[in-house]
Amino acid sequence: MTKNMKKIGLFISIVFSSLLANAQTGTGDDFDRAGTGTTGMDAGAAWVQTGTADEQYKLYLYGNELVVQCKDGGLNYIGFGYQFSPIDIMDAPLVSVKIKSSYGYVMRVDLIDANGRRTNQIDTKQTIKSDGKYNDYLFDFTGRFYQQYGTNNGPVDATQIVRMEFITDPKGNLGVGQGFNKNFTMDSVMIGTRAKSTIVTGARGIKLNQIGFFKEGQKKAVINGASAATFTIVNEANTVVYSGNLSATATWTYSGESVRIADFSNFKTPGKYRLMAPGIPNASYPFVISNTPLSAISKASVKGFYYQRASTALPATYAGIWSRAAGHPDNQVEIHNSAVSPGRAAGSKISSPRGWYDAGDYNKYIVNSGISTYTLLAAYEHFSTYYDTLNLNIPESANSVPDVLDEALYNIRWMLTMQDPYDGGVYHKLTNANFDGDIMPSAATQKRYVVQKSTGATLDFAAVMAQSARIYSKFPTQLPGLADSCIKAAKKAYDWAILNPNIFYVQENLTSPAITTGTYDDWSFADEQSWAAAELFTTTLSSEYYNDINLSSGASIPGWQNVYTLGLISMAHNRVVLGDNSDSTFIKNKIVTLANVYRDHFATGSAYGIAMGANGGFGWGSNSQAANQSMILIQAFNYTKDSSYLKAAVSNVDYILGRNGVNYCFVTGSGSLGANRPHHRVSQADGIAPAVPGLLVGGPNSGQQDNCPGYPSSQPALSYVDSECSYSTNEIAINWNAPLAYITGAIQSIYAGIEPSKRDYTVDTPTSTRDAILKNTFINIYPNPAASSITVVKPFEITAKPIILDLNGREYPVTGDWSTTDIQLNLSDLKAGMYLIRLQGENGAAVQKFTVIK
Known part of the structure; x- marks a missing residue:
C-alpha cells in the first residue's frame, strides 16, 4: 500500500511517543x-x-x-x-x-x-x-x-x-x-x-522459518558467523538428530552479510527442533516439521480480515482478548461536494456500513479493497476444496458458505453501497477528513464522507463484482440474488468507466473540507480496464469484453496500482471453460515468463536462497512483494507441475516467517521473534500487550520515510524496526494480508495433497448474464471413480468429439463411440488422477470432473 505522507502533526506525535516508548523497552551496560x-x-x-x-x-x-x-x-x-x-x-x-x-x-x-x-x-x-x-x-x-x-x-x-x-x-x-x-x-x-539490536544488526546467527517446514518439502536456514562448515539439528531433549554440511559462503547484496545455507530437506521426521552451528552461541528459534506447518498461519491470515471489520462489535466469542466495541456505523455518511450527482446533493447522507479498515487507519478505500477482495476470492476459486472446510470462528461460521467467502462478502456488501445507483460510477473512498489518532474505533467519531468518483475505483469495482458473480453463483440457495446483483453492478460500473475514461482522483482539489487521508491515486487506467474486461469476459463469455482485454503487455507483479496480471490469472485458471474463446496458452506463457524471473533468482541469484530480491523489491510494503511473487510462482506450478516453481514460492514464505535479514517473523502473533508493535491503531490503543494477530507488516523499506528511531541499518534488507511509529515498515494493510492468505493456504493445500479445487474450471453464470454461451449442465458419469472405462450420459446432443483434460489443461486422446446416447470411453491410457470431460453442444458446453484409479 502507498499513501500520501501522514499529517505532520500526527507524525510528530507518533515519533515523540515512540521515543518515549523506546526509552523504556531496553537497557544495558557496556x-x-x-x-x-x-x-x-x-x-x-x-x-x-x-x-x-x-x-x-x-x-x-x-x-x-x-x-x-x-x-x-x-x-x-x-x-x-x-x-x-x-x-x-x-x-x-x-x-x-x-x-x-x-x-x-x-x-x-x-x-x-x-x-x-x-x-x-x-x-x-x-x-x-x-x-x-x-x-x-x-x-x-x-x-x-x-x-x-x-x-x-x-x-x-x-x-x-x-x-x-x-x-x-x-x-x-x-x-x-x-x-x-x-x-x-x-x-x-x-x-x-x-x-535485540545487537543480534539483529550484528547479523550473527541462524535465520529460518520460525513456524515450520513440510515433512516432504524443502527446509533451509541462513547461517551467519559459523566457524565451521557443518550444522546439527537437536530435538527437544537436546539430542542431535541430524547433521549436515553448510554451503559455500556468499554475500547477500541487500544486507551486506556473508552467509551460508543449511539445507536439511532430507530430514523428514516430524517433531519440534532447533538448529545449531559451530561459532553461533545460540541455537535457532524452535521450528516444527509436520504435514501441516502452515495451517495455523493460513487461518490466522484470513482471520486477520475479521479483526479489520468496520461497523460492528467484535465479541470475545470470536475475537478473544482482542474483542472491542463497534465503531464507525457509517449509516449516515455525507456526500462530499466532490461527489455530487443528480439525486445526491452535497451534504446529503447515504448508508455505507461494513467493509474492512484499510490498514493502520480507519478509512475504507475502493481501490485497495479491489485487489484485496480479488485475492481472497481467487484463493477460494483456485483451492476451494481446502477453503470449504477452513473454520475461522467468525460470526458466519455456522452457515453453509465457506468462511473465506463469508469474510470477503462482508467487504463486498460495503463495496456495493459505494456505487452511485443513478449512473453506475463508484466513489473513490469513504473517509474522515483527517486521520484519527491512536484511539479505538468506538472513540473515533469524526464526520465521514464519500468523495469523488474515479475511473480507477470504478473499474476495480467492476472487476471484483464480475468475479464475485462467478464465485457466489455457486451458492444460490444460501445467497439468493447476490450473483445477479453483482453482475449487474459490474456491467453498470464498466459502462460508466467507458464513458468516463480519465476521471483521476486529485486529492488536493478537494475542499470544504479538505481531505488528507490516503490517496490511492493513479494516472493510468489501462491495466484496470483490462482487468475488469477479463473478469467480465471470464464470467459472461461475452466477446464485447474480450475485445477490451490488453493481450500485448507482459505480466507483472500485482499491486493496487498495477492490476493487469490479475485478469490474466483469472483467464488462465478458467482456461478449459473459456476454450477457443481465448488464447489460453499465450496467456499462461505470460505468467510463466514472469515466474521464471523469480524462480531463477531463487535458484542461483540469492545468497539467502529466496525469490525475494529479484529486481530489488525492498520498498514500501516489501513483504507484499514477496507474497505476490509466491502467488505468481504458484500459478506457474499449477500450469506446469514443475516443482522448482513451488520451491521458489515456499522460499518466500520462509522469508516472511523468519529467514530474512532482521530475523523477524513478519506476522503478528506468530513466531518466536514476531512483529508485535505494528503501526495499527487498534493494536496501539486497545491496552492489550500482544498485537492483534494474523496481520502482515510492511517489512524492510530502504526509504525509511517515517524517520522513526531505531532502524538497525540503512541496508535495504535491514531497514526495518518493530515500532508503532514506523509506518513505512511496520504498518499493516489488507492488500498485504490477502496474498499472504493466498500463498499459505495454497501451499498447505498442495503439500497436503488436497485437490486444487473440486470446482475447477466450471462457471455458473448468473441468469441475467447477456450473451452467455456456456450452459452449466450436470454430466452423469459412472462409475466415478473409474479404473479402465467410463460411461458418460450426454445431457444434450454434442457437435464435436468429447475432450478429456487434466487439471492443468493438458488434453488426452479419446477413444470410443460418442454417437450414441451413452458414450463409452476407454481410460486405459490414463494415469491415476483427476480429469475433466468437456462436451460441446450447439448452444454451449458442459464440463464435469471424474477420477481415475489404478
Whole structure:
C-alpha cells in the first residue's frame, strides 16, 4: 500500500511517543568507564553482589570490563544482579551477554519484575566456553515469563522488568553446594531492544522459518558467523538428530552479510527442533516439521480480515482478548461536494456500513479493497476444496458458505453501497477528513464522507463484482440474488468507466473540507480496464469484453496500482471453460515468463536462497512483494507441475516467517521473534500487550520515510524496526494480508495433497448474464471413480468429439463411440488422477470432473 505522507502533526506525535516508548523497552551496560589498580573500581549502584557472610560474588571494574570473582561454598541459586528502572521487553524478550572465561561453566539468567516474581525457569541457561576469548551469549525468554519455584508462583510481568540476576552453575550442573570458584569477565550486558539490536544488526546467527517446514518439502536456514562448515539439528531433549554440511559462503547484496545455507530437506521426521552451528552461541528459534506447518498461519491470515471489520462489535466469542466495541456505523455518511450527482446533493447522507479498515487507519478505500477482495476470492476459486472446510470462528461460521467467502462478502456488501445507483460510477473512498489518532474505533467519531468518483475505483469495482458473480453463483440457495446483483453492478460500473475514461482522483482539489487521508491515486487506467474486461469476459463469455482485454503487455507483479496480471490469472485458471474463446496458452506463457524471473533468482541469484530480491523489491510494503511473487510462482506450478516453481514460492514464505535479514517473523502473533508493535491503531490503543494477530507488516523499506528511531541499518534488507511509529515498515494493510492468505493456504493445500479445487474450471453464470454461451449442465458419469472405462450420459446432443483434460489443461486422446446416447470411453491410457470431460453442444458446453484409479 502507498499513501500520501501522514499529517505532520500526527507524525510528530507518533515519533515523540515512540521515543518515549523506546526509552523504556531496553537497557544495558557496556562498562565503558575506567577501572584501575589491583581491585579496580566499584561497578556502580546498578550492580549488586551478594551480601551473605561468605559472599559468593565480588564485582569490580577493570579496564572497561566487569570482573566477577566467584567463591565456592556459596548457594547455587543466588546470583549477582543488575537493576534498572522498569522496562517493557514484551516485544524483545532477550538478554545478550559478552563473556570471557578460561573455565567452562553454566550460567543461568533470571529476570525479575516490579512485583518480585522471577523467571526461574531451568532452561534459561547457556554453557560458557573455556577458550579465554570473548563470546556472545543470547538468553531467549520467549514463553518463559513465569515463576516456577517458591511461594509467589505466577506470571512474570514482562512489561515491568526491573532486575536481572546471573547465577553460575545452578543446581543440577556441578552439584548442590559446589558452586563455582573461578573468575571471569563481562564486556557488555544488554536486555530488551538493546539486546535485540545487537543480534539483529550484528547479523550473527541462524535465520529460518520460525513456524515450520513440510515433512516432504524443502527446509533451509541462513547461517551467519559459523566457524565451521557443518550444522546439527537437536530435538527437544537436546539430542542431535541430524547433521549436515553448510554451503559455500556468499554475500547477500541487500544486507551486506556473508552467509551460508543449511539445507536439511532430507530430514523428514516430524517433531519440534532447533538448529545449531559451530561459532553461533545460540541455537535457532524452535521450528516444527509436520504435514501441516502452515495451517495455523493460513487461518490466522484470513482471520486477520475479521479483526479489520468496520461497523460492528467484535465479541470475545470470536475475537478473544482482542474483542472491542463497534465503531464507525457509517449509516449516515455525507456526500462530499466532490461527489455530487443528480439525486445526491452535497451534504446529503447515504448508508455505507461494513467493509474492512484499510490498514493502520480507519478509512475504507475502493481501490485497495479491489485487489484485496480479488485475492481472497481467487484463493477460494483456485483451492476451494481446502477453503470449504477452513473454520475461522467468525460470526458466519455456522452457515453453509465457506468462511473465506463469508469474510470477503462482508467487504463486498460495503463495496456495493459505494456505487452511485443513478449512473453506475463508484466513489473513490469513504473517509474522515483527517486521520484519527491512536484511539479505538468506538472513540473515533469524526464526520465521514464519500468523495469523488474515479475511473480507477470504478473499474476495480467492476472487476471484483464480475468475479464475485462467478464465485457466489455457486451458492444460490444460501445467497439468493447476490450473483445477479453483482453482475449487474459490474456491467453498470464498466459502462460508466467507458464513458468516463480519465476521471483521476486529485486529492488536493478537494475542499470544504479538505481531505488528507490516503490517496490511492493513479494516472493510468489501462491495466484496470483490462482487468475488469477479463473478469467480465471470464464470467459472461461475452466477446464485447474480450475485445477490451490488453493481450500485448507482459505480466507483472500485482499491486493496487498495477492490476493487469490479475485478469490474466483469472483467464488462465478458467482456461478449459473459456476454450477457443481465448488464447489460453499465450496467456499462461505470460505468467510463466514472469515466474521464471523469480524462480531463477531463487535458484542461483540469492545468497539467502529466496525469490525475494529479484529486481530489488525492498520498498514500501516489501513483504507484499514477496507474497505476490509466491502467488505468481504458484500459478506457474499449477500450469506446469514443475516443482522448482513451488520451491521458489515456499522460499518466500520462509522469508516472511523468519529467514530474512532482521530475523523477524513478519506476522503478528506468530513466531518466536514476531512483529508485535505494528503501526495499527487498534493494536496501539486497545491496552492489550500482544498485537492483534494474523496481520502482515510492511517489512524492510530502504526509504525509511517515517524517520522513526531505531532502524538497525540503512541496508535495504535491514531497514526495518518493530515500532508503532514506523509506518513505512511496520504498518499493516489488507492488500498485504490477502496474498499472504493466498500463498499459505495454497501451499498447505498442495503439500497436503488436497485437490486444487473440486470446482475447477466450471462457471455458473448468473441468469441475467447477456450473451452467455456456456450452459452449466450436470454430466452423469459412472462409475466415478473409474479404473479402465467410463460411461458418460450426454445431457444434450454434442457437435464435436468429447475432450478429456487434466487439471492443468493438458488434453488426452479419446477413444470410443460418442454417437450414441451413452458414450463409452476407454481410460486405459490414463494415469491415476483427476480429469475433466468437456462436451460441446450447439448452444454451449458442459464440463464435469471424474477420477481415475489404478
